Amino acid sequence: MHGTSNGEVGAEARERIDFWAWFGYTYTLDFSLLHTEGQARAGVLHTWRGDVPTPCFMPVGTQAAVKAIAPRELLEIGTRMVLANAYHVYLRPGTDIIREAGGLHAFIGWEGPILTDSGGYQVFSLSDLRGIREDGVEFRSHIDGSSHVFTPERVVDIQRSLGSDIMMVLDECPPYPCESGYAAEANRRTLRWAEICRRRLEQTAPLYEAEQALFAIVQGSVYESLRQESAQGLVGMGFDGYAIGGLSVGEPASEMYRITEVVTALLPSARPRYLMGVGTPENILESIDRGIDMFDCVLPTRNGRNALFFTRKGKINIRNAEYATDFSPLDVECSCYTCRKFSRAYLRHLFKAGEILALQLATIHNLTFYLWLCEEARNAIRDKRFSSWKKQLLAELSPEQADVES
Amino acid sequence: MHGTSNGEVGAEARERIDFWAWFGYTYTLDFSLLHTEGQARAGVLHTWRGDVPTPCFMPVGTQAAVKAIAPRELLEIGTRMVLANAYHVYLRPGTDIIREAGGLHAFIGWEGPILTDSGGYQVFSLSDLRGIREDGVEFRSHIDGSSHVFTPERVVDIQRSLGSDIMMVLDECPPYPCESGYAAEANRRTLRWAEICRRRLEQTAPLYEAEQALFAIVQGSVYESLRQESAQGLVGMGFDGYAIGGLSVGEPASEMYRITEVVTALLPSARPRYLMGVGTPENILESIDRGIDMFDCVLPTRNGRNALFFTRKGKINIRNAEYATDFSPLDVECSCYTCRKFSRAYLRHLFKAGEILALQLATIHNLTFYLWLCEEARNAIRDKRFSSWKKQLLAELSPEQADVES
Numbered sequence: 001m002h003g004t005s006n007g008e009v010g011a012e013a014r015e016r017i018d019f020w021a022w023f024g025y026t027y028t029l030d031f032s033l034l035h036t037e038g039q040a041r042a043g044v045l046h047t048w049r050g051d052v053p054t055p056c057f058m059p060v061g062t063q064a065a066v067k068a069i070a071p072r073e074l075l076e077i078g079t080r081m082v083l084a085n086a087y088h089v090y091l092r093p094g095t096d097i098i099r100e101a102g103g104l105h106a107f108i109g110w111e112g113p114i115l116t117d118s119g120g121y122q123v124f125s126l127s128d129l130r131g132i133r134e135d136g137v138e139f140r141s142h143i144d145g146s147s148h149v150f151t152p153e154r155v156v157d158i159q160r161s162l163g164s165d166i167m168m169v170l171d172e173c174p175p176y177p178c179e180s181g182y183a184a185e186a187n188r189r190t191l192r193w194a195e196i197c198r199r200r201l202e203q204t205a206p207l208y209e210a211e212q213a214l215f216a217i218v219q220g221s222v223y224e225s226l227r228q229e230s231a232q233g234l235v236g237m238g239f240d241g242y243a244i245g246g247l248s249v250g251e252p253a254s255e256m257y258r259i260t261e262v263v264t265a266l267l268p269s270a271r272p273r274y275l276m277g278v279g280t281p282e283n284i285l286e287s288i289d290r291g292i293d294m295f296d297c298v299l300p301t302r303n304g305r306n307a308l309f310f311t312r313k314g315k316i317n318i319r320n321a322e323y324a325t326d327f328s329p330l331d332v333e334c335s336c337y338t339c340r341k342f343s344r345a346y347l348r349h350l351f352k353a354g355e356i357l358a359l360q361l362a363t364i365h366n367l368t369f370y371l372w373l374c375e376e377a378r379n380a381i382r383d384k385r386f387s388s389w390k391k392q393l394l395a396e397l398s399p400e401q402a403d404v405e406s
Numbered sequence: 407m408h409g410t411s412n413g414e415v416g417a418e419a420r421e422r423i424d425f426w427a428w429f430g431y432t433y434t435l436d437f438s439l440l441h442t443e444g445q446a447r448a449g450v451l452h453t454w455r456g457d458v459p460t461p462c463f464m465p466v467g468t469q470a471a472v473k474a475i476a477p478r479e480l481l482e483i484g485t486r487m488v489l490a491n492a493y494h495v496y497l498r499p500g501t502d503i504i505r506e507a508g509g510l511h512a513f514i515g516w517e518g519p520i521l522t523d524s525g526g527y528q529v530f531s532l533s534d535l536r537g538i539r540e541d542g543v544e545f546r547s548h549i550d551g552s553s554h555v556f557t558p559e560r561v562v563d564i565q566r567s568l569g570s571d572i573m574m575v576l577d578e579c580p581p582y583p584c585e586s587g588y589a590a591e592a593n594r595r596t597l598r599w600a601e602i603c604r605r606r607l608e609q610t611a612p613l614y615e616a617e618q619a620l621f622a623i624v625q626g627s628v629y630e631s632l633r634q635e636s637a638q639g640l641v642g643m644g645f646d647g648y649a650i651g652g653l654s655v656g657e658p659a660s661e662m663y664r665i666t667e668v669v670t671a672l673l674p675s676a677r678p679r680y681l682m683g684v685g686t687p688e689n690i691l692e693s694i695d696r697g698i699d700m701f702d703c704v705l706p707t708r709n710g711r712n713a714l715f716f717t718r719k720g721k722i723n724i725r726n727a728e729y730a731t732d733f734s735p736l737d738v739e740c741s742c743y744t745c746r747k748f749s750r751a752y753l754r755h756l757f758k759a760g761e762i763l764a765l766q767l768a769t770i771h772n773l774t775f776y777l778w779l780c781e782e783a784r785n786a787i788r789d790k791r792f793s794s795w796k797k798q799l800l801a802e803l804s805p806e807q808a809d810v811e812s
Contacts, residue, residue: 068762109747341515356474
């Protein structure tokens with residue numbers, strides 16, 4: 001919608017951006033769909049700050065930092081894009097400080113693309129919600145109880161201050177389970193707010209060097225008709241990309257997969273699709289299979305800090321006594337620093353002793369695993385072997401569930 | 407005392423070690439004294455695992471890990487040798503696990519030299535002390551209350567299991583203040599235990615590839631005659647190096663400096679001197695000026711985790727409101743990752759938000775500062791300008807105290 005819309009450009013996006021910049025032309029997000037296998041897609045998101053091969057996983061930097069890992073380590077393990085939470089950053093340190101710092105990238109020392117969520121989800125899940133109005137939501141900060149209002153306009157302005165490469169619209173995320181009447185009402189508001197966000201985007205300009213894209217969020221709980229209404233409404237307005245929100249909020253995985261299928265079938269193939277807050281390695285594989293390009297989730301980082309490691313042979317709780325004298329690496333096929341240099345016995349010791357290094361090494365490994373998962377999925381789609389690869393990996397990840405899930 | 411004793415060898419120690427290894431000759435710790443200015447010394451510790459320029463600072467890896475920093479980061483900031491606490495590692499994960507891992511270096515992923523303290527200090531300061539006997543100390547673990555006995559023999563055996571490059575004798579560290587009668591009694595035991603450790607060393611062999619050196623510990627509280635008795639007794643026995651223990655335990659800095667002077671005057675110049683557990687940047691500069699070569703202290707890492715940063719212009723508590731919009735680096739002259747990539751405002755935000763990354767970045771910077779301090783001291787001694795450099799730096803580090811301390 002902004003800038004050029006040439007969908008054929010590949011790795012030379014950077015040069016093209018520089019070329020257009022010569023003419024004073026600002027470039028925004030573009031997407032190249034390169035390979036498909038069934039519904040599964042491999043492509044490239046072209047952002048002003050670099051290309052992001054898809055399917056991609058975005059580590060979550062809730063409070064303007066990915067927990068227990070430094071930006072250079074994120075780069076080292078292959079991170080292309082990170083997510084930050086507008087709600088958290090708005091409350092602390094506050095958008096004034098971010099603006100004075102020259103934007104979020106400068107503030108946190110991350111030069112790659114950043115996606116910021118709108119804060120909608122956090123307002124509904126974290127804050128003391130005071131009321132949903134037609135023009136926005138009123139809430140109290142979970143940090144100090146102070147009162148705030150998020151309107152669609154405000155949320156775009158906040159993300160302009162942050163300077164994120166991909167902004168998200170303000171949405172209302174209904175809980176699960178949710179009555180269809182309430183879900184329909186929330187759906188209507190989300191559509192209206194999306195339209196207002198879109199208009200605000202056009203009325204405002206980026207505060208820093210880079211153009212900012214805007215993604216819409218499809219809601220509608222587990223109701224197919226509401227999801228269809230939401231997707232069709234948003235596609236009609238036209239956005240840089242489309243997210244699916246309101247999933248992974250407690251519903252069974254089968255419901256998540258069903259709704260994902262319903263929605264992706266209605267989204268334009270030329271635009272990226274982002275499944276918000278999902279999920280387990282199994283969830284990610286199944287969602288890629290249903291046409292999703294982008295993911296974010298706290299699972300790898302949070303589980304890591306709780307001594308739970310993802311490996312190609314399934315999950316490991318490193319606190320278990322069986323690892324006390326296990327001097328093999330966590331995952332012999334993994335190329336991360338943790339697996340190259342340290343043993344399971346040492347990792348167990350670090351957790352038992354309460355050492356911070358345990359959290360650092362766990363975060364490096366678990367994020368590496370998630371990034372590997374998406375990269376391997378991409379390679380498999382390119383080679384038209386995604387379906388068989390997925391089936392085999394699911395069997396290895398959790399042998400007892402493979403037959404049910406695949 | 408072990409291996410060759412050629413004191414003239416410089417940077418080519420490694421080649422020499424390899425050369426002797428051809429003849430089946432194992433090499434232990436050697437020390438080259440290269441430059442002096444007054445009592446201040448610049449030299450090189452030659453260990454089997456690499457040279458350590460002195461004066462040197464050893465980051466403290468209490469529980470077989472330096473808190474909040476990975477081995478590769480320690481290397482990056484210029485760490486040559488780390489310290490580990492035999493007491494902690496013995497209790498958890500236990501020496502059996504370390505032996506099965508192939509020694510402490512293999513277990514923790516640190517290939518440079520390691521110095522292990524004997525556990526004497528920890529037994530007296532951390533554990534539930536059950537009794538001091540002529541043959542050792544009985545104590546209960548601070549972790550699970552289990553009963554243990556450390557004898558001088560046991561302590562050498564434990565450090566053989568760890569495979570540290572420099573082992574320390576078992577000593578009795580009296581508190582401050584301490585009656586002279588008790589200090590004399592403790593002194594006598596420490597001398598006797600040192601002799602037993604020395605004999606045990608000769609009766610046993612390293613369990614891994616590298617030779618292990620043994621340092622004695624001079625005790626005697628703040629009593630000059632006891633310190634002299636201790637130093638002369640230990641020097642008479644002959645050790646690879648000499649530590650000064652029982653300082654920085656609550657006595658005034660002036661007492662620490664006085665005792666350090668008394669002791670270093672009695673130590674052989676050809677052997678390294680190590681002031682245990684010291685201290686502030688000021689303490690380190692004053693102690694180098696009194697002939698100390700080696701230091702360890704938890705101050706840079708612990709202070710860092712409490713948001714206290716060392717800079718060339720004095721200490722900074724990054725939580726202070728004045729740093730909220732201070733986008734300058736912590737220390738503009740510092741070359742560490744933290745100072746190169748992040749602002750004071752961001753570091754403050756990380757601490758306020760309780761982010762683990764705050765601890766990581768603080769640790770990197772504060773350790774870099776301590777390593778820089780020792781390296782600069784070394785350069786200054788080499789160039790015969792240590793005295794003036796020290797005076798100037800002390801004035802910058804804490805303007806109000808410089809006149810008193812220097």
